[in-house]
Amino acid sequence: MERRSRARRRESMFARMSESVDHVAAFGEHRPLLFSIAYRMLGSVADAEDVLQDAYLKWERAGEADVRSPRDYLATTVTRLAVDHLRSARVRREVYVGPWLPEPLVGVDARDPLAAVTLAESLSTAFLVLLERLTPTQRAAYLLREVFGYEYADIARILEGTEANARQLVQRAKRHIAEGRPRFEPASGRAAELTRSFLDACRTGEADALVEMLADDAVAWADGGGKFSAARRPINGIDRVARFVKSVVAKWRASGSVAVEPVNGGVGLLFRSNGRLRAVLTVGMDSESRRVNRVFIQLNPEKLECK
Numbered sequence: 001m002e003r004r005s006r007a008r009r010r011e012s013m014f015a016r017m018s019e020s021v022d023h024v025a026a027f028g029e030h031r032p033l034l035f036s037i038a039y040r041m042l043g044s045v046a047d048a049e050d051v052l053q054d055a056y057l058k059w060e061r062a063g064e065a066d067v068r069s070p071r072d073y074l075a076t077t078v079t080r081l082a083v084d085h086l087r088s089a090r091v092r093r094e095v096y097v098g099p100w101l102p103e104p105l106v107g108v109d110a111r112d113p114l115a116a117v118t119l120a121e122s123l124s125t126a127f128l129v130l131l132e133r134l135t136p137t138q139r140a141a142y143l144l145r146e147v148f149g150y151e152y153a154d155i156a157r158i159l160e161g162t163e164a165n166a167r168q169l170v171q172r173a174k175r176h177i178a179e180g181r182p183r184f185e186p187a188s189g190r191a192a193e194l195t196r197s198f199l200d201a202c203r204t205g206e207a208d209a210l211v212e213m214l215a216d217d218a219v220a221w222a223d224g225g226g227k228f229s230a231a232r233r234p235i236n237g238i239d240r241v242a243r244f245v246k247s248v249v250a251k252w253r254a255s256g257s258v259a260v261e262p263v264n265g266g267v268g269l270l271f272r273s274n275g276r277l278r279a280v281l282t283v284g285m286d287s288e289s290r291r292v293n294r295v296f297i298q299l300n301p302e303k304l305e306c307k
Contacts, residue, residue: 023060026070032113033071033148034078039114040143041082041136042089043102043128044303051081076158079140083159086136093132097226099234101296102128103303104280106270109262110192122147123265125296126284129221133176141166142173191285192266198283198292199260199269202249210242215286215293220244225300245281245295252279277304 027034034055038048055077059070067073093100102125108114114123121127122143131139137159144150144158145166155166194213201209220235222228235244249269252258256273263270269281278301284294298304 023056027056027059027074030071030074034074036114037075037078037143037148038082039105040122040128040131040147041079041086041139043131044089045103045105047085047089048082051078051085054081072154079144079158080160083136083140086139090136097224098228098232099221099223100132101125101221101223101298101300101303104268104282104298105264106268106277106280107262108265109267110265112262112265114265121265124284125264125282125298126294128264129296130177134173138169138173138176141169142177145170190290191287194285194290195283195292196260196267199267199281202245202269202281203253203258203260205246205250205253207242207246210245211238213292214238214241215289215291217286218291218293218295220295220297222248222297223300223303225302227301228299241295248279248297249281280304 031052034052035048038051039045042048042051055074058077059074062073104125105114105123108123131142134142140159141155144155145152150158152163152166152170155170156163159166159169161169198210198213201213216238218236218238218241220241224232226232235241249258249271252271252273256271256278258269258271260267261270262268263280263282266282270277271279271281278299280298282296282298283292284296285291286293
């Protein structure tokens, strides 16, 4: 219901857009960048679209004196709106039932413009989960610098602080990420090959192959949005993770179809039933052992219903 309401609001917005062709053209030109920023900030397609809608309304009302360049104005507006949105979202996530995982970007592979940035792993579920350790301003500063290549002076302007503060935010973000970072590897050629092999083993139910490809410290998380009791706690250890994944995917195969498809700049295992997407499984790869050490399963229907 909430998503349908959001969709109607966006339709209304785009109807008004036709009255200002220049604004529409400029917004359309920069939309891939704007969505890339908003999604990485929020981990939610729906929330990112809401931020873009609000940014367009501000853009439509902006006077010439406010706009140094359309790109700078829009990127600044989206970043500030995302920071504000994330501050309120963090309160909701503190009372979220079970693990919170980002909304998957189904169909987005490594060739997609959304993934074509300096930090190749920045769209992965594993990395987006790691960013949850940061404050909203740390997250914005880190992404602007490390993913989108902004200069510190520009980050300071966007976040309405000093250049020294911008540097401090980025350095603190790097420390927090390093402290909590499991050694997962971005979707390089070898890692992508191993990921696909693991997902194929999940799809076919090869238990021995699953165990062989899991790291000693493997952990599985499932985001059910409070609707699935089995998804409320992390699963730890090779044997338990293997049994859990095998059991879950077996149920999927019995009631629908499973397939390996592009997700968040890499690949994931997608479960569909009665023509609807019901679950998405993605993984993180240990860069030292070259084994899967993180399994993420998105089950929350509110994060899948529009896919």
